[in-house]
Amino acid sequence: MSLSRVAGNVGDFAWVRLIFTDLAGATRAVQIPGDAFEKALRDGVRVDGSALEGRNRLIETDLVLRPDPTTLCASSARVARVVCDIFDYEGNPWPLDPRQTLRQMVESTSVASSGWTGAAELEWYLVRSDLMPVDSEGYFSYARGQGEQLLERTAAELQGLNVSLTGAHHEAGPGQYEVNVAASTPMALADTLMNARTVIADMAHAEGLIATFMARPLNDLPGSGMHIHQVLRNANDDDMERIERIVAGILHHGPALCAFSAPTINSYRRLHRGAEAPSYATWAHSSRAALVRVSPTDGDAISVEYRGSDSSANPYLVIAALLAAAEIGLADELKLPAPLEESVEGVGLAQVETAPTQLPRSLEQAITQLLGDEELIDCFDDRLIGRYAEDLMAEVEASQGYVSEWERQRYLQNF
Numbered sequence: 001m002s003l004s005r006v007a008g009n010v011g012d013f014a015w016v017r018l019i020f021t022d023l024a025g026a027t028r029a030v031q032i033p034g035d036a037f038e039k040a041l042r043d044g045v046r047v048d049g050s051a052l053e054g055r056n057r058l059i060e061t062d063l064v065l066r067p068d069p070t071t072l073c074a075s076s077a078r079v080a081r082v083v084c085d086i087f088d089y090e091g092n093p094w095p096l097d098p099r100q101t102l103r104q105m106v107e108s109t110s111v112a113s114s115g116w117t118g119a120a121e122l123e124w125y126l127v128r129s130d131l132m133p134v135d136s137e138g139y140f141s142y143a144r145g146q147g148e149q150l151l152e153r154t155a156a157e158l159q160g161l162n163v164s165l166t167g168a169h170h171e172a173g174p175g176q177y178e179v180n181v182a183a184s185t186p187m188a189l190a191d192t193l194m195n196a197r198t199v200i201a202d203m204a205h206a207e208g209l210i211a212t213f214m215a216r217p218l219n220d221l222p223g224s225g226m227h228i229h230q231v232l233r234n235a236n237d238d239d240m241e242r243i244e245r246i247v248a249g250i251l252h253h254g255p256a257l258c259a260f261s262a263p264t265i266n267s268y269r270r271l272h273r274g275a276e277a278p279s280y281a282t283w284a285h286s287s288r289a290a291l292v293r294v295s296p297t298d299g300d301a302i303s304v305e306y307r308g309s310d311s312s313a314n315p316y317l318v319i320a321a322l323l324a325a326a327e328i329g330l331a332d333e334l335k336l337p338a339p340l341e342e343s344v345e346g347v348g349l350a351q352v353e354t355a356p357t358q359l360p361r362s363l364e365q366a367i368t369q370l371l372g373d374e375e376l377i378d379c380f381d382d383r384l385i386g387r388y389a390e391d392l393m394a395e396v397e398a399s400q401g402y403v404s405e406w407e408r409q410r411y412l413q414n415f
């Protein structure tokens with residue numbers, strides 16, 4: 001259904017779901033009747049803000065959701081959905097709203113205003129309630145099992161919601177799938193990724209399956225990446241120089257970026273020892289072990305693919321942070337180191353000419369890197385960084401109290 005048709009008849013929908021994300025990247029929703037939508041567009045919808053602060057409920061704040069009518073969409077169901085911005089009662093953008101954080105970054109960076117488009121790959125596992133993968137297939141499997149059939153229907157549902165896909169396939173892990181999202185503006189890409197995760201999860205749920213976007217759900221199997229491709233023009237030498245500086249900016253701020261792109265305890269099980277996921281801030285033309293992969297794409301464009309983010313990351317914050325790092329690379333005229341076409345582990349650190357920076361090995365290290373990267377955090381509102389870091393730290397603290405199965409197997413009877 002086209003966007004304009006939806007906008008013309010929104011009162012015909014029984015319900016409109018107002019969608020937004022919290023700081024931790026989880027999707028939240030409030031439903032309103034279709035005939036209340038006009039008023040919601042005019043006045044906004046008041047909500048209890050304590051749910052929006054991420055994982056910790058600390059303060060009570062009343063907030064206002066303002067639907068962005070350009071995002072209104074619906075598939076065949078009688079429920080439309082629309083993405084919202086979050087304001088305080090005085091009408092100021094709420095500093096902890098990831099969507100407005102991205103909007104402000106787009107407005108303040110030259111990279112975004114000079115025709116930046118971004119595409120993405122989003123991976124997830126389909127598992128049964130006992131956490132066993134739905135199939136035992138691998139990369140590009142042709143099998144027509146429950147997983148592939150569900151992928152086909154999910155892709156159709158996404159197309160119906162105006163999500164333009166360029167592909168969908170079985171990924172390397174058993175029960176692991178991927179969709180490729182077509183290039184669009186930073187905001188449209190982030191909205192799409194957030195919407196896509198919920199649609200994929202809803203469709204799996206309807207079949208009694210779980211679609212998980214956690215970074216590395218299964219022992220000794222690949223993690224799930226959410227790679228962001230910045231699609232940059234490369235028609236002349238100046239463009240190439242710009243691209244090199246952008247990549248250099250991302251590598252330079254690579255360790256701090258992980259706080260946004262790998263935001264859970266589990267994310268570091270993907271980054272270190274996860275197949276085809278980076279552990280060092282390197283770049284390459286073809287190696288999938290690099291943090292950034294630079295390759296030709298449509299026409300004379302170049303894709304700068306950031307492989308550091310996993311599927312649990314908040315897409316608004318990841319894209320905002322990538323824009324910031326790219327902008328710093330341009331402003332500081334950073335120099336690009338030589339590419340590394342193999343994994344650092346594969347060649348051995350001693351063989352690498354200039355030792356690349358290792359990415360954080362834990363969420364706690366990522367928080368330290370973020371808070372120590374003044375140039376990057378200066379691009380964000382202090383209140384967002386403060387609250388975000390506190391939220392991640394609370395996650396680290398919570399994990400300390402938990403004893404894993406691996407530890408019990410290893411130590412229970414060892415001493």
Ligand SMILES: NC(=O)CC[C@H](N)C(=O)O
Pocket residue numbers: 123172222223224225226270274275276277288307
């Ligand atoms: N084909 C691939 O590039 C796989 C990517 C990998 N699953 C990741 O975690 O990023």
